[in-house]
Amino acid sequence: MIRLENVVKSYPTRFGPRRVLDRVNLELGRGSNLGILGRNGAGKSTLIRLLSGAEQPTSGRIHRGMSVSWPLAFTGAFQTHLTGIDNLKFICRVYGVDWKPLVRFVEDFTELGLYLREPVLHYSAGMSMRLAFALSMAIEFDCFLIDEGLAVGDARFGHRCHVELFEKRKDRAFILVSHDPHIIKMYCERACVLHEGRIHDFDTVDEAYQFYESALVPAPTVVFD
Amino acid sequence: MTTFAQSLRIQGRVINALLMREVITRFGRENLGVLWLVAEPMVFTLGVTAFWYAAKLNHGSAIPIVAFAITGYSSVLLWRNTVNRANGGIQSNLSLLYHRNVRVIDVFISRIIIEMAGATGSFLVLAVFFTLIEQIDAPVDPLMVLAGWGMLAWFGASLAIVIGAATAYSEIVERVWGPVSYLIFPLSGAAFMVDWVPPAMQEVVLYMPMVHGVEMLRDGYFGDIVRTHYDIGYVALVNLVLTLLGLVLLRDAAKRTEMK
Numbered sequence: 001m002i003r004l005e006n007v008v009k010s011y012p013t014r015f016g017p018r019r020v021l022d023r024v025n026l027e028l029g030r031g032s033n034l035g036i037l038g039r040n041g042a043g044k045s046t047l048i049r050l051l052s053g054a055e056q057p058t059s060g061r062i063h064r065g066m067s068v069s070w071p072l073a074f075t076g077a078f079q080t081h082l083t084g085i086d087n088l089k090f091i092c093r094v095y096g097v098d099w100k101p102l103v104r105f106v107e108d109f110t111e112l113g114l115y116l117r118e119p120v121l122h123y124s125a126g127m128s129m130r131l132a133f134a135l136s137m138a139i140e141f142d143c144f145l146i147d148e149g150l151a152v153g154d155a156r157f158g159h160r161c162h163v164e165l166f167e168k169r170k171d172r173a174f175i176l177v178s179h180d181p182h183i184i185k186m187y188c189e190r191a192c193v194l195h196e197g198r199i200h201d202f203d204t205v206d207e208a209y210q211f212y213e214s215a216l217v218p219a220p221t222v223v224f225d
Numbered sequence: 226m227t228t229f230a231q232s233l234r235i236q237g238r239v240i241n242a243l244l245m246r247e248v249i250t251r252f253g254r255e256n257l258g259v260l261w262l263v264a265e266p267m268v269f270t271l272g273v274t275a276f277w278y279a280a281k282l283n284h285g286s287a288i289p290i291v292a293f294a295i296t297g298y299s300s301v302l303l304w305r306n307t308v309n310r311a312n313g314g315i316q317s318n319l320s321l322l323y324h325r326n327v328r329v330i331d332v333f334i335s336r337i338i339i340e341m342a343g344a345t346g347s348f349l350v351l352a353v354f355f356t357l358i359e360q361i362d363a364p365v366d367p368l369m370v371l372a373g374w375g376m377l378a379w380f381g382a383s384l385a386i387v388i389g390a391a392t393a394y395s396e397i398v399e400r401v402w403g404p405v406s407y408l409i410f411p412l413s414g415a416a417f418m419v420d421w422v423p424p425a426m427q428e429v430v431l432y433m434p435m436v437h438g439v440e441m442l443r444d445g446y447f448g449d450i451v452r453t454h455y456d457i458g459y460v461a462l463v464n465l466v467l468t469l470l471g472l473v474l475l476r477d478a479a480k481r482t483e484m485k
Contacts, residue, residue, distance in 0.1 A: 011483065053325040056480045070323040077320040081250050093242030094324050096235070 002028045002051070002068065002143060002173075007060035009046055020046045022197035023060070028173055030066060030142060035188030035205065036177040037212045042194045044177040048147045051175065066142035066173065072165075073133040074147075084116040084123075084131050088138065095139045102138045109134040109160070130157060137164050143173040181209045239326050243335035251339075262339065263346035266302045270351055273298045282416060287450045288443075292361040296446055297415035299348035300439045303374070304381030305406050307340040311389035312402050315482060322482065329479050333389050337382045345374070369445025376457070377438035379464045386471030393478035414439040419454040427454065434463040 009021040020043045028034050038044040049055040050062060052070050070077065078087055088106055092099035107116060110130040112123075120128060136144070144165065165174075166187065177194075178184055184191050184205060191208035193200045195215050202208040227235070252261040274294035282290065311333050318332045355361045364370045391398040412429075414436035419427050430436050431454065440455035 052323050054322040074323060077323055079246055079250050086249060090242050090246045094239055094326055096238050
């Protein structure tokens with residue numbers, strides 16, 4: 001179970017603190033999943049950072065009763081002077097997993113060939129993404145955090161990611177954030193909308209979708225003279 | 226809930242992972258590789274020793290200049306390099322915090338360990354080498370040397386955490402540390418003995434905690450041929466205060482860290 005209780009996150013700006021998340025309450029049980037819809041700048045990535053533990057909430061509590069992944073296929077944590085294998089070793093050491101049996105999986109999954117033993121510096125964006133996804137799959141978690149489009153790499157790779165994540169690991173929980181209602185609809189059994197820092201919870205994905213569509217269109221401003 | 230023992234194991238694992246990552250990143254696998262960790266401070270110390278030798282910086286005292294330079298400059302490297310590496314340590318490792326087990330303090334601890342290992346290795350190799358070729362004598366009281374070195378190391382580690390954590394509060398700290406470290410170098414006791422300066426000046430330099438560490442080190446190294454001035458209680462107190470301050474700053478620094 002993951003539970004967020006009255007989570008507030010503010011960031012300092014030149015015009016004083018800005019509240020990005022405002023008293024957010026969320027619950028996610030083992031094996032279930034949740035889609036979070038939000039426009040650009042709605043606070044989706046902030047929420048992911050808090051869930052992953054990369055940042056701490058300004059106030060409120062986050063309770064994690066299961067292991068939570070780092071944001072799926074996140075390439076930012078690579079040390080680019082290290083090789084792909086070195087990065088695998090690092091991740092494995094951090095999570096206390098033996099890396100040797102995983103080399104095979106990473107080799108097969110990324111199809112990077114000799115480049116797996118080259119510094120990540122020399123990778124293209126697509127290659128980094130493939131490595132990042134493979135590393136995300138190398139460590140087992142109860143809950144995966146998925147930020148934005150799963151449209152990684154070409155169609156073939158996209159399909160294989162889909163198989164690894166949603167078929168082989170369909171018993172796991174996940175939280176998927178996106179601005180794209182179609183992706184949420186495709187993968188999630190439940191959805192909520194993050195709008196102006198608040199979470200709006202809905203029973204069905206369709207209701208969330210309707211709210212999201214209406215929130216997307218700004219209400220006409222009535223000007224009184 | 227994670228027990229204390231489990232937490233300790235996780236932290237040990239994370240620090241080990243960071244150590245390996247940092248060492249390979251910084252020194253690579255080419256040529257000397259990880260040996261650069263020790264070679265780099267050695268080259269520095271040897272260079273400075275050569276300068277001081279030429280300048281006869283021991284002011285005609287009984288201490289051989291080579292031993293004076295090695296004890297002095299090694300101790301500067303011990304605390305200064307450590308603080309330098311911790312400075313900005315948060316910024317350059319921000320993205321690692323996405324891995325829940327990696328905390329800001331782990332980044333500092335691993336960097337502190339690496340710098341201390343380098344400085345200590347360099348000091349040891351140089352001391353042994355110059356002793357073997359009979360340029361300097363073996364230390365009179367090795368335990369005292371160890372105590373002095375330990376105090377300097379503790380000072381370096383605690384100051385590293387203070388400065389490193391303070392950068393999360395203000396970027397100014399990061400910029401100011403460079404010049405400050407240069408300016409306090411002449412006062413750090415590396416290039417002089419407290420006994421050589423006028424009494425009024427002695428009082429001033431003895432406010433510098435690292436002066437006490439170097440004096441202890443030299444007391445242990447040279448014994449009675451030098452007169453040293455230090456107060457273990459004073460350095461210990463300063464170190465303790467710095468350690469506590471560092472930990473307090475660090476606790477909130479984690480809250481202040483912002484990803485890009």
